[in-house]
Amino acid sequence: MKLAVVGVGVIGSGVVQRFAMYENDVIAVDISSEILDKSMKNIVSNVRLYNMLNKDNHLNIDKLLNQVKFTTDYALINEVDFVIENVTENFEVKKEVYRELDSVCHKDCLFLINTSCISITKISGLMSQPDRVIGVHFMNPVPMRKAAEVIKGYYTSEFTVEKVKNMLKRVDIMPIIVNDYPGFVSNRISHLMINEAAWVVQDGVASPEEVDIIFKLCFEHKMGPLETADLIGLDVVTDSLDILYKSYQDPKFRVAPLLRKMVEAKLFGRKSGEGFYKY
Numbered sequence: 001m002k003l004a005v006v007g008v009g010v011i012g013s014g015v016v017q018r019f020a021m022y023e024n025d026v027i028a029v030d031i032s033s034e035i036l037d038k039s040m041k042n043i044v045s046n047v048r049l050y051n052m053l054n055k056d057n058h059l060n061i062d063k064l065l066n067q068v069k070f071t072t073d074y075a076l077i078n079e080v081d082f083v084i085e086n087v088t089e090n091f092e093v094k095k096e097v098y099r100e101l102d103s104v105c106h107k108d109c110l111f112l113i114n115t116s117c118i119s120i121t122k123i124s125g126l127m128s129q130p131d132r133v134i135g136v137h138f139m140n141p142v143p144m145r146k147a148a149e150v151i152k153g154y155y156t157s158e159f160t161v162e163k164v165k166n167m168l169k170r171v172d173i174m175p176i177i178v179n180d181y182p183g184f185v186s187n188r189i190s191h192l193m194i195n196e197a198a199w200v201v202q203d204g205v206a207s208p209e210e211v212d213i214i215f216k217l218c219f220e221h222k223m224g225p226l227e228t229a230d231l232i233g234l235d236v237v238t239d240s241l242d243i244l245y246k247s248y249q250d251p252k253f254r255v256a257p258l259l260r261k262m263v264e265a266k267l268f269g270r271k272s273g274e275g276f277y278k279y
Helices: 010-021 033-053 061-066 091-104 120-124 158-169 186-202 208-218 225-232 234-248 257-264
Strands: 002-006 025-029 068-071 082-085 110-113 133-137 147-152 174-179
Touching: 002 010, 010 025, 010 033, 010 061, 033 061, 033 068, 061 068, 082 091, 091 110, 091 120, 110 158, 120 133, 133 158, 147 158, 158 174, 186 208, 186 225, 186 234, 186 257, 208 225, 225 234, 234 257
Parallel strands: 002 025, 002 082, 025 068, 082 110, 110 133, 147 174
Antiparallel strands: 133 147
């Protein structure tokens, strides 16, 4: 299976790793060599962590990296069967990427939009073959997750759905098929919880630690909502809430001022070293 991963930040690097782990040839594309170098280092670090947690199933780092070609050149993806796009949650940015992909990729290529909130139908309308566009919402950390949301847009064909289902099963990810409404299932629900947890901290009801421990000990969640927010990135959470608010015009999605203030202070969570917790 030949595929390209466009956008190799935290989630994109995880997608690259997941498919390379199963001996697929992956072309990793981003806008600068600095981002690509950081992605490679993140993958190496994540594989070492994976090997620590999986004593009986070690991954060979060199072999895995040999499956990946890191590049800034879109022309190199003209023969891939699948493109998984992971660029920032901003429609204007994605629009430019898809114009490029539509001009470069062959007519049988399938396009997987890795988004948490943006309309699959809206993006597929940019393409000359909108029936070959589908959403796949990979969860962080991608190499460890057992399932992903697969989102059918208005134009998405059953052929595309079946091909993508089989593709995901080949890397041990269970596809869960849902329909195209902003936020789909996971983020439409989870981001409300994260946002309300931020309001609780802002109102002085409880500390971040207290909020999270309630969810872990009382509801048996593996992570509390604010730990989850730090893992996702508070900037990503805020962008997603803004999209949900704009899409539904419902005040329940209004971003907590504390969350907005933390993003303005560049306290993004794990990736910046500080969010609701310090790392």
